[in-house]
Every structure is written in structure tokens, then in C-alpha cells.
Amino acid sequence: SPLVRIAIIKEISSKCWGGCGEKGTLLHCWWEYTLVQPLWRTVWRFLKKIKIELPYDPAVLLLGIYLEETLI
DSSP, X not given: OHHHHHHHHHHOOOBOTTSSSSBOOHHIIIIISTTTHHHHXXXXXXXXXXXXXXXXXXXXXXXXXXXXXXXX
């Protein structure tokens, strides 16, 4: 019903699910959140190890956007 829907919408928070207090945007939760930073550093180290040089940028992985001169 509409009243239940309104009650649910009011309870939804825009804060990060991890409890850091930041606004829980996709970019924050997927890239900036402190618990995911070690994961991305490990991914970039692995890519460098296999001779793939990508800029340390969330757009590269999230959108597949990278410069043409990037070594892949």
C-alpha cells in the first residue's frame, strides 16, 4: 500500500553501509571505501606484474574507460 511504501522509503538511508558515515554513493562504496582500497591496490599490483599498465582510476574498471596509449 502507499503508506507502507512511504514508511520504507523514509527508513532508507543514503549513508555508507559500512558505517563510515560518508554518503553511500556507488563510487564511494565501490572505490573510496577504506575496506575496498586494499583490494584495488592488490588488483593494480597484479596488473603491473603481468605487464598491464592502467591508470589508478575508478572509471577504468567501472566503465572500461582508459587512454589509448595504455599498455594492454
